[in-house]
Amino acid sequence: MNSSKGNLSIEDAIAYVTSVKVRFQEKRENYDQFLKVLCDFRAERIDARGVKSRVNELFKGHNDLILGFNIFMPTEYEIKLPLDLDDEQLQQGHGLGSDDALAFLRVVKDVFKDEMGKYDEFLKVLRDFRNRVIDRRDVAERVKEMFKGHLDLIFGFNAFLPKDYQITLTSQLDCHETDNCQLPWDVLGIILRRLDFDDLFQFAGVCKNWRAFHKIYWTSFLASQEPLVFKKLFNDKKSFSFISITDQKVYHSKTINCFSDFAYSGCSSGYLIMTESRNSFMLLNPFTRRKKVINTSAFQVNCSDLAYHVLLAFGKDSEEFVLVALCKNSNSLHVYQSQNFGWVTYSTMGKPWMVVDFVVLHNTIYVVTDKATIGVLNLNSANINFLQLKGTPSVTSSSHLRLVSCNGQLLVTHFKSEVLLNVYNIDFSTMNYVKLETLGDVALFYASGRNCYALSNPGRWGYESNSVYVINFSSIKCRVYSRDDNTDGLPVTPRTTPYLLDWCFRYPHFEVDSSHVE
Amino acid sequence: MAAEKSSIKIITLIAADGSVFEVEPNIVKEMKTVQSYIDELDQNTVSIPLPNVFGNDLAMIIEYCKKHASEEETKEAKEEFDFEFVKRMKSDDKLRLLQAASYLNMESFLQFMAKAIAAEIENQSVEFVRDYFQIESDFTPEEEAELRKENEWAFK
Numbered sequence: 001m002n003s004s005k006g007n008l009s010i011e012d013a014i015a016y017v018t019s020v021k022v023r024f025q026e027k028r029e030n031y032d033q034f035l036k037v038l039c040d041f042r043a044e045r046i047d048a049r050g051v052k053s054r055v056n057e058l059f060k061g062h063n064d065l066i067l068g069f070n071i072f073m074p075t076e077y078e079i080k081l082p083l084d085l086d087d088e089q090l091q092q093g094h095g096l097g098s099d100d101a102l103a104f105l106r107v108v109k110d111v112f113k114d115e116m117g118k119y120d121e122f123l124k125v126l127r128d129f130r131n132r133v134i135d136r137r138d139v140a141e142r143v144k145e146m147f148k149g150h151l152d153l154i155f156g157f158n159a160f161l162p163k164d165y166q167i168t169l170t171s172q173l174d175c176h177e178t179d180n181c182q183l184p185w186d187v188l189g190i191i192l193r194r195l196d197f198d199d200l201f202q203f204a205g206v207c208k209n210w211r212a213f214h215k216i217y218w219t220s221f222l223a224s225q226e227p228l229v230f231k232k233l234f235n236d237k238k239s240f241s242f243i244s245i246t247d248q249k250v251y252h253s254k255t256i257n258c259f260s261d262f263a264y265s266g267c268s269s270g271y272l273i274m275t276e277s278r279n280s281f282m283l284l285n286p287f288t289r290r291k292k293v294i295n296t297s298a299f300q301v302n303c304s305d306l307a308y309h310v311l312l313a314f315g316k317d318s319e320e321f322v323l324v325a326l327c328k329n330s331n332s333l334h335v336y337q338s339q340n341f342g343w344v345t346y347s348t349m350g351k352p353w354m355v356v357d358f359v360v361l362h363n364t365i366y367v368v369t370d371k372a373t374i375g376v377l378n379l380n381s382a383n384i385n386f387l388q389l390k391g392t393p394s395v396t397s398s399s400h401l402r403l404v405s406c407n408g409q410l411l412v413t414h415f416k417s418e419v420l421l422n423v424y425n426i427d428f429s430t431m432n433y434v435k436l437e438t439l440g441d442v443a444l445f446y447a448s449g450r451n452c453y454a455l456s457n458p459g460r461w462g463y464e465s466n467s468v469y470v471i472n473f474s475s476i477k478c479r480v481y482s483r484d485d486n487t488d489g490l491p492v493t494p495r496t497t498p499y500l501l502d503w504c505f506r507y508p509h510f511e512v513d514s515s516h517v518e
Numbered sequence: 519m520a521a522e523k524s525s526i527k528i529i530t531l532i533a534a535d536g537s538v539f540e541v542e543p544n545i546v547k548e549m550k551t552v553q554s555y556i557d558e559l560d561q562n563t564v565s566i567p568l569p570n571v572f573g574n575d576l577a578m579i580i581e582y583c584k585k586h587a588s589e590e591e592t593k594e595a596k597e598e599f600d601f602e603f604v605k606r607m608k609s610d611d612k613l614r615l616l617q618a619a620s621y622l623n624m625e626s627f628l629q630f631m632a633k634a635i636a637a638e639i640e641n642q643s644v645e646f647v648r649d650y651f652q653i654e655s656d657f658t659p660e661e662e663a664e665l666r667k668e669n670e671w672a673f674k
Contacts, residue, residue: 013569014534021621032554032623039555039566183613183651187620190628194636205644205665208656254641289668 012071020065025184033058041072048073064107064153108153122146185213192217197242197253197286222287222506226461227445227453229471230272230504232264232305240272242286242504246462256286263303265325266450268312270506273323275303281323281336283312287506294323294336298343302327305500309450313360313510315339322379322512324358324365331355337379344382355384357451359403361410363513368401368412372433374426379512391433393424405508406442406454418448418470444468445503453505471501529556530565531580537573545583550623570621575614578603582627604634609650612638 017035024030037054040046046054051073059065105123112118125142128134134142147153183191188210192200204214228251229243238260242251262274262282271283271292279301283292302308309326323336331354333346348355353369358377360366365377367384372392375384393414395401400415410426412433423436423444443458446468458465529546531539546552555566568576585591585599607615612635619628639647648655657665 017569032551035551036555183617184620187616187628187632190632191636191639194633195640199636199640199642201669202642202644202647205669206647206651206655207653210653 016068016071019068021184023062023065025186030058038072104157111153118146188213189217197251198255201289218287224461226455226507227503227505230267230502232260232500234498234500240286253286255289256284259284263305263307264500264502265306265308266310267502267504268310268451269314269508269510271312272504273308273310273312273325275301275307277303281325283321283323292321292338296336296343299332299334299345302329306450309357311358311360311365311510313365313512316363316511316513322365324377326355326358335377335379335382346377346382346384356400357402359405359410360508360510360512361405362408363511365512366403366410368403370397370399370401371395372401372412374403374410374412387426387431389426389431389433393422393433393435400449402446402452404444404452404454407456411436411454413444413446413452415446415448415452418446418472420444420446420468439466439468441465445471445505447471447502450502453503471503528564531576532565532567533571533573533576534569535573537576539573539576539580541580541583544587545580547587548583548624548627550625552622568622571618572614575611575618578611578615579618579622579624579627582630600630607634609635609638610652613651 017038020034021031024034034055037046037051037058041048041051055066055069059069108122109119112122122143125134125139125146129136129139143157147157192203192214195203200214200218204211204218225244225246229245231241231243231250233239233241238257240253240256240260242253243249244251256272259274259282262276265273265275267273270287271285274282274284276282279296281294281296281301283294285291307328309328311324312321313324314321320337320339322338325334325336326332327334331348333348333355335344335346336342337344346355353371353373355367356370358365358367365379367375367377369375372395373386374389375386378385395414398416399421402413402415404411404413410428412424412426413420414422414424423439424433425436426432427434441458442454442456443463443465444467445453445455448470455461455463458467463469527542528540529543529552531541531546531552533539543556546556552566552568556564571579582599582603586596591599604612612631616628616631616635619631639650642650647653655662
């Protein structure tokens with residue numbers, strides 16, 4: 001151990017190693033390399049000169065760390081900045097040049113740009129020292145106090161001090177004060193992965209660092225979970241949960257469970273849409289924890305599960321929204337616009353067709369009828385403007401037609417029970433129904449009798465291209481249909497208590513043109 | 519362990535407080551940080567300083583590794599051991615072991631500790647979690663109020 005300083009304390013070493021780890025959080029290999037250099041050096045497998053070049057290379061651009069490394073170096077081999085000095089100069093024991101001092105001052109000034117008083121105080125300490133008002137020991141004491149919480153600055157300043165007067169951090173606490181005893185983000189992430197939704201939100205309220213991390217974690221978590229499967233249990237312990245097929249994990253939330261007495265109708269734009277006995281609709285976003293309630297007097301709200309086929313869309317860049325609710329019993333089509341707090345019931349009674357599904361494409365709400373005619377829902381006049389399309393397929397009363405907006409295209413899917421018969425693309429330039437031979441790099445997700453969604457590039461989420469994933473309410477299992485070979489794929493969930501499953505897509509987050517909303 | 523491919527017979531781990539542990543190579547198999555040094559060496563004995571792990575903690579980690587590396591122990595015995603292992607720890611022990619696991623780059627032990635910690639903070643208040651991790655809130659009173667409002671607002 002003769003190659004390192006006698007006065008090196010364990011705390012110094014830990015503090016320094018920790019700061020390196022924090023700095024290279026994103027580049028773990030640098031940290032590992034660094035540990036190796038350290039070990040090699042202490043085991044005398046490489047000499048001081050070798051260490052110097054490896055540290056320089058490893059910490060390029062992190063001058064404070066390079067200077068900080070000096071705690072491990074014998075005084076005569078201390079690394080000096082700038083680093084282009086040759087070994088000869090180093091061995092002659094050149095101190096830091098005036099350039100280095102200026103560079104360090106700039107760093108200090110920058111760090112304390114919001115606390116200029118501190119910077120001035122630092123300058124005063126240096127002046128006092130030069131004028132011999134205070135000695136080196138005082139300098140170390142005062143600078144240590146001043147730079148509390150700025151480990152990098154302390155190490156940087158140490159580089160200017162002779163070894164006997166260098167600032168020593170006396171305990172791990174000195175280091176912890178800087179970052180509030182924080183666990184590294186990768187470790188926090190491992191803990192977070194094991195928590196449920198409510199706990200995740202509690203996590204965000206602990207401190208700023210955790211809040212920042214939670215935000216990133218939650219965003220990337222959701223991005224990796226498209227779609228989740230929504231599950232509502234019907235036994236005496238009614239509860240909601242979300243199943244991640246990707247993680248093979250079930251997420252619960254007590255907060256959402258408060259609403260388990262509400263009837264569930266569907267999921268749209270990331271909101272669960274429910275009805276309750278006080279004649280209202282409730283929109284619940286479990287991912288942002290937002291809730292909207294629509295008290296309704298225009299008509300009697302049906303409070304049984306899946307009573308409505310629903311679509312929720314937002315105004316462009318606004319909190320205003322449009323809720324489209326098709327009552328499955330009466331076939332009446334209700335549209336709510338938050339802007340005028342009002343429901344409009346569309347005149348569909350006595351018509352030779354029924355609206356069966358709707359979707360938003362290019363800020364416009366398209367509807368499809370049981371006769372495969374397609375129209376635009378006019379939000380201003382309570383009318384549906386039908387398109388004149390060629391090649392409209394013939395359908396029967398047992399057909400289920402669903403609209404899907406996918407990659408800027410309007411798709412019409414034709415299901416018979418759970419089997420996908422055909423997929424059409426509406427070609428707006430020729431106003432034609434165009435039958436698709438393949439889905440291409442797209443997977444469809446269908447909840448039998450309810451909504452159909454599309455996911456392009458499904459491999460990203462672990463799903464197969466050119467496939468249809470179906471949740472069947474009666475048998476309660478997920479199946480994979482490929483249009484080529486009709487194979488079963490997803491694991492079957494054994495049914496112990498009655499429950500309801502649905503696809504929960506947070507995207508698309510439907511937007512309608514505000515000119516339509518107004 | 520004599521005629522293994524590796525010629526290393528004994529590995530000496532030196533904890534932050536200077537305490538020394540001599541272990542067989544299969545014990546440190548999971549410690550990737552340690553492993554990366556061993557792989558490069560070609561000696562009979564290796565001594566590795568671990569400046570981020572204290573002796574008490576290292577002793578516990580080695581105990582865990584010994585149990586799990588053993589081929590004689592049944593799966594049930596290991597699970598029983600895990601259960602007791604966690605049970606006798608205080609919360610700050612768990613946090614230190616978690617950090618040690620992270621530093622030593624021990625994937626499954628890290629997961630194991632994270633699971634134990636997650637189980638303790640499950641369904642707990644923000645105050646409990648702060649206390650647990652010894653974190654002081656750095657939110658301003660205004661931000662705190664806003665956070666409370668946000669959480670109250672949740673679905674209310």
